[in-house]
Amino acid sequence: MNAIPAQEVAGHCLQAFTQIVPASQAAFYCVDRQLQARDFRLHQMSGEMHRDYLDNYRQFDPLQPRNCQSSGLAVVPLGFAMARQPTRDSRRYRDFLQRYGVVDVVEILAHRSGQPQAAISLLRTAAQGAFTADQLAQLSALQALLQMAVANMQPYEDSLSGLTPKERQIALLLRQGASNKQLAQELDVGLPTIKTHLINLFRKTGVTSRTELVGALFL
Incomplete structure (x- = not known):
């Protein structure tokens, strides 16, 4: 099964x-x-x-x-x-x-x-x-x-196993619909840092958008 x-x-x-x-x-x-x-x-x-x-x-x-x-x-x-x-x-x-x-x-x-x-x-x-x-x-x-x-x-960890702890946290927040501003507040970092994390996530998963990222990791 x-x-x-x-x-x-x-x-x-x-x-x-x-x-x-x-x-x-x-x-x-x-x-x-x-x-x-x-x-x-x-x-x-x-x-x-x-x-x-x-x-x-x-x-x-x-x-x-x-x-x-x-x-x-x-x-x-x-x-x-x-x-x-x-x-x-x-x-x-x-x-x-x-x-x-x-x-x-x-x-x-x-x-x-x-x-x-x-x-x-x-x-x-x-x-x-x-x-x-x-x-x-x-x-x-x-x-x-x-x-x-x-x-x-x-196991949800299977799809996230290649991510860093910060990237994993961002991925889970994105799945809940968090904006870049909300991500920055949750991680206590600046917006440029969030954008860098997102670029790295896109590269690792081979996607080009937040929607595709959530789909690749959780669907």
Whole structure:
């Protein structure tokens, strides 16, 4: 069976999970060998919130892949994860969630060779309330489908393996539609540096435009 592109797996899984267990926002992401979440596919989550998370709060997130891996669970509720880290970190992360009206989060992970390969994060607002025990049980049942989908997923790192860390970061941001100005802000560099990175990316992938670049790396 041919491997399925990661973005296709992400789209189908996000649609299925959010239809069965309602969530205000969601994200699908891949997990690299260093247990870092990468290549996010967002569902009804603002770019502002996602950037705020990456820039200021990721280190306080009790549901990072490394923490979820050590929990031994495939479906990890926020409350369970918070109880396993320092109270001050949990407080900082709770402040971040409250800023965006989020009251509960649950992480569903798929593994390959004993290591997290991808995951879905589901978030809920006060209007929806916290995830119930029945909903967590539903997510545990759905996890088997996520596991099956990820087993047939093309590792996103394959297409990015020849890129430098900066080029990889730019490629992933381009896939999310970032402009040159946004790229410069994210990488904290000037526009000329971004243009140089783009020229190098075009040469490495044999393309002549941003659209072709995204297609060559992710489609």
